[in-house]
Amino acid sequence: xxxxxxxxxxxxxxxxxxxxxxxxxxxxxxxxxxxxxxxxxxxxxxxxxxxxxxxxxxxxxxxxxxxxxxxxxxxxxxxxxxxxxxxxxxxxxxxxxxxxxxxxxxxxxxxxxxxxxxxxxxxxxxxxxxxxxxxxxxxxxxxxxxxxxxxxxxx
Amino acid sequence: xxxxxxxxxxxxxxxxxxxxxxxxxxxxxxxxxxxxxxxxxxxxxxxxxxxxxxxxxxxxxxxxxxxxxxxxxxxxxxxxxxxxxxxxxxxxxxxxxxxxxxxxxxxxxxxxxxxxxxxxxxxxxxxxxxxxxxxxxxxxxxxxxxxxxxxxxxxxxxxxxxxxxxxxxxxxxxxxxxxxxxxxxxxxxxxxxxxxxxxxxxxxxxxxxxxxxxxxxxxxxxxxxxxxxxxxxxxxxxxxxxxxxxxxxxxxxxxxxxxxxxxxxxxxxxxxxxxxxxxxxxxxxxxxxxxxxxxxxxxxxxxxxxxxxxxxxxxxxxxxxxxxxxxxxxxxxxxxxxxxxxxxxxxxxxxxxxxxxxxxxxxxxxxxxxxxxxxxxxxxxxxxxxxxxxxxxxxxxxxxxxxx
Numbered sequence: 001x002x003x004x005x006x007x008x009x010x011x012x013x014x015x016x017x018x019x020x021x022x023x024x025x026x027x028x029x030x031x032x033x034x035x036x037x038x039x040x041x042x043x044x045x046x047x048x049x050x051x052x053x054x055x056x057x058x059x060x061x062x063x064x065x066x067x068x069x070x071x072x073x074x075x076x077x078x079x080x081x082x083x084x085x086x087x088x089x090x091x092x093x094x095x096x097x098x099x100x101x102x103x104x105x106x107x108x109x110x111x112x113x114x115x116x117x118x119x120x121x122x123x124x125x126x127x128x129x130x131x132x133x134x135x136x137x138x139x140x141x142x143x144x145x146x147x148x149x150x151x152x153x154x155x
Numbered sequence: 156x157x158x159x160x161x162x163x164x165x166x167x168x169x170x171x172x173x174x175x176x177x178x179x180x181x182x183x184x185x186x187x188x189x190x191x192x193x194x195x196x197x198x199x200x201x202x203x204x205x206x207x208x209x210x211x212x213x214x215x216x217x218x219x220x221x222x223x224x225x226x227x228x229x230x231x232x233x234x235x236x237x238x239x240x241x242x243x244x245x246x247x248x249x250x251x252x253x254x255x256x257x258x259x260x261x262x263x264x265x266x267x268x269x270x271x272x273x274x275x276x277x278x279x280x281x282x283x284x285x286x287x288x289x290x291x292x293x294x295x296x297x298x299x300x301x302x303x304x305x306x307x308x309x310x311x312x313x314x315x316x317x318x319x320x321x322x323x324x325x326x327x328x329x330x331x332x333x334x335x336x337x338x339x340x341x342x343x344x345x346x347x348x349x350x351x352x353x354x355x356x357x358x359x360x361x362x363x364x365x366x367x368x369x370x371x372x373x374x375x376x377x378x379x380x381x382x383x384x385x386x387x388x389x390x391x392x393x394x395x396x397x398x399x400x401x402x403x404x405x406x407x408x409x410x411x412x413x414x415x416x417x418x419x420x421x422x423x424x425x426x427x428x429x430x431x432x433x434x435x436x437x438x439x440x441x442x443x444x445x446x447x448x449x450x451x452x453x454x455x456x457x458x459x460x461x462x463x464x465x466x467x468x469x470x471x472x473x474x475x476x477x478x479x480x481x482x483x484x485x486x487x488x489x490x491x492x493x494x495x496x497x498x499x500x501x502x503x504x505x506x507x508x509x510x511x512x513x514x515x516x517x518x519x520x521x522x523x524x525x526x527x528x529x530x531x532x533x534x535x536x537x538x539x540x541x542x543x544x545x546x547x548x549x550x551x552x553x554x555x556x557x558x559x
Contacts, residue, residue, distance in 0.1 A: 028490050028491070028492070029253050029254065029256070029490065029492050031492060031493060033491070057380050058380055058383055059383055060383065060502065060504065060521060061493075061504065061506065061519065061521045063506070063519045065508055065516070065517040066517075077506075077519075079493055079504070079506065079521070083380065083394065083396050086401050086402060088493075090491075090493065106381060106383065107378075107381045107382050107383075107529075108381070108382055108383030108526060108529065110529060111525065111526070111528075111529045112526070115525075119217075132210075133209065133210060134209065134210040134213040134558060134559070135210060135213065136210070143215060143218050144217060144218055144517075148218075150218060150219075150221075150222050
């Protein structure tokens with residue numbers, strides 16, 4: 001099944017606007033994933049929210065994934081939704097540790113980024129209140145990293 | 156303020172103790188619906204700052220899922236939003252089925268729709284009972300439990316469990332529903348509107364209830380979207396968005412139902428939306444029953460579904476398949492996908508990254524309660540402590556899902 005027409009417009013616009021800063025555009029099971037360079041992370045999201053053809057007014061989810069063998073080990077992933085156009089987009093980038101916070105664009109990012117910081121140790125620059133949310137303040141380590149043991153440490 | 160020279164420390168201490176008080180509400184406070192702590196900075200009885208502290212029920216579901224086969228994750232999902240466990244089951248298996256590229260049989264689909272909607276009613280009934288009990292209306296709780304019991308009986312009939320069902324499997328359902336299921340559901344559907352009327356008669360026009368909810372916890376549509384609210388909390392603010400209507404799945408586009416919307420975005424509107432939603436869910440169940448035709452409830456793929464018990468006890472190949480499935484699970488193609496349903500609290504999504512093995516590389520749960528709870532400071536700051544309780548009630552959080 002081809003992807004939604006409105007999404008094709010979005011992808012085209014992104015390619016025109018960001019050009020070389022887009023590393024890849026993937027389509028899989030009717031879902032589109034756009035991978036940006038980390039330098040344009042904030043700018044790209046602001047564009048996606050404010051452009052009238054994109055109109056992604058809701059940040060559904062923001063999270064990370066760990067690939068410890070890579071130089072830049074974290075994928076930072078957002079899921080965007082446009083209520084008006086009823087289309088969705090997944091946006092990715094990768095980082096070793098730091099990434100700009102999306103809090104200035106969507107308030108939702110506040111807790112979602114705190115959670116990703118808590119469980120992965122990704123540091124969101126510009127986040128107003130970056131502290132642990134699910135774990136206790138004195139917790140050591142970041143549980144969702146792949147090198148974090150699932151059954152406790154050896155003594 | 157007095158100009159007499161004082162020690163700086165005692166001066167600030169005097170000011171803060173006179174004007175501001177820090178109050179820890181929870182984690183054992185009954186109105187927090189579980190183990191939620193809320194740090195409130197108060198001036199008198201007015202909330203100056205509200206800081207919810209979730210995490211007391213964190214069990215690391217996402218980490219655990221990385222070490223389990225896909226079907227073994229289903230019991231974990233039961234324990235997220237434990238008052239609507241079936242919705243969680245469906246939300247989890249949906250992206251897995253999408254990754255595998257399989258279509259579930261029609262009968263399984265309609266049974267899922269029926270049970271999901273019944274589950275939504277049950278979940279809203281819990282919300283109705285508990286949130287009103289927080290406001291002092293204990294009778295409402297007893298009324299709500301009465302109908303919820305009937306729904307739990309239906310679930311018990313289908314799968315044997317009353318709270319944590321684990322009834323879904325990747326590719327369909329654990330087993331078909333027993334004979335008499337449809338009649339029992341039809342009986343419930345017929346009786347429910349009358350019971351529903353009792354709920355609204357009891358509460359909706361109650362002056363005390365209206366005083367405590369009207370104009371309290373107002374969220375504008377812009378704020379609701381910016382805060383990522385979903386579900387009845389979003390629709391209470393008048394934003395017309397329901398995944399069942401706008402991005403239909405499972406044949407919801409064949410069904411006729413309305414999406415109730417609020418106008419003011421206060422606690423009372425959210426209350427009305429949820430109440431009306433129960434009735435609409437009841438309508439959906441009634442229509443979905445007509446689509447229920449005999450047929451298989453599991454996908455016909457020996458790699459994914461377990462062979463029938465008779466076969467695995469009598470044929471060598473089927474037995475091998477059974478063993479292999481139980482010991483190894485099944486591999487899922489490399490890729491990533493996000494599956495979402497309109498859960499009873501809002502958009503419930505599971506984002507799964509597969510590396511081609513038999514367990515997910517990463518599973519992220521997009522929990523509606525977690526995101527919705529984030530708007531509590533917005534609703535409560537500048538209002539009374541008692542309004543905090545009303546607001547928590549109408550956001551409808553379940554801590555199992557907030558903390559995962």
